[in-house]
Amino acid sequence: MLVATWNVNSLKARLPRVQAWLEEAQPDVLCMQETKMKQEVFPTEVFTEMGYESAHFGQGQWNGVAILSKVGLTDVVQNFAVGDPDTDARIISATCGGAKVVCVYVPNGRELDHEHYQYKLRWMKQLRQHVDTIATPSDDVIVTGDFNIAPLDIDVWDPAALEGSTHVSEPERNVLAELRTWGLVDIFREQHPEPKLYSWWDYRDGSFHKGHGMRIDYLLVSKTVAQRTTETTIDRNARKGEKPSDHAPVLLRF
């Protein structure tokens, strides 16, 4: 099974690129973030014609997450399964090909002293509760998406330049580690220990060409998935060309 995650930064703006990429990469499952689309305008038919079932949790202008699957799509849960529902559309879960798939768009946090940063930390704690509610560590579990957290200093182009900003702070990395203690593994990093492997590059300042990026999109998988994983990749080519998203897809084959 080939599972991918991609923050598309507006599915309306990116639909041609998404279609082309699906044809090229042929994933069985694609988790998308930032569809920025209302429920009623989600292009269900386009994906159906390509052989994918789909489930979308959208709100309009911002956020929005979706799962496409060729291997079944059941037990769909929009929003958190436990606790107060999030007012933003940032999480959708489903069972695909026997695996529990959770697609997330973690809040950005904005600034360390911003209210949004506290919201981000609370959100991550609720994510752990959510995962614990819909799955057990012995299941095939894939929690994936845009986490807006760089797990280690090697996941950013210049740790010194990012001192004091979000994505790299200790509290963020600690709440991420709580998912690890639950039984999830950052499988791309397991397979690729070397630095300078990023999934996001700012549109501004020629960041992509300068190699100024961060690895904030990943697949956290349970042991049973990790043991069967044969390949993990970041598709940098998808960040090139006309009207790219600022994120690249990340893939897992198991």
Add this chain to the structure above:
DNA sequence: ATGGTGGCCCGGCCA
């Protein structure tokens, strides 16, 4: 280079 880019949707927010 008194900004740099690109979504949302038309002034300003968000990433």
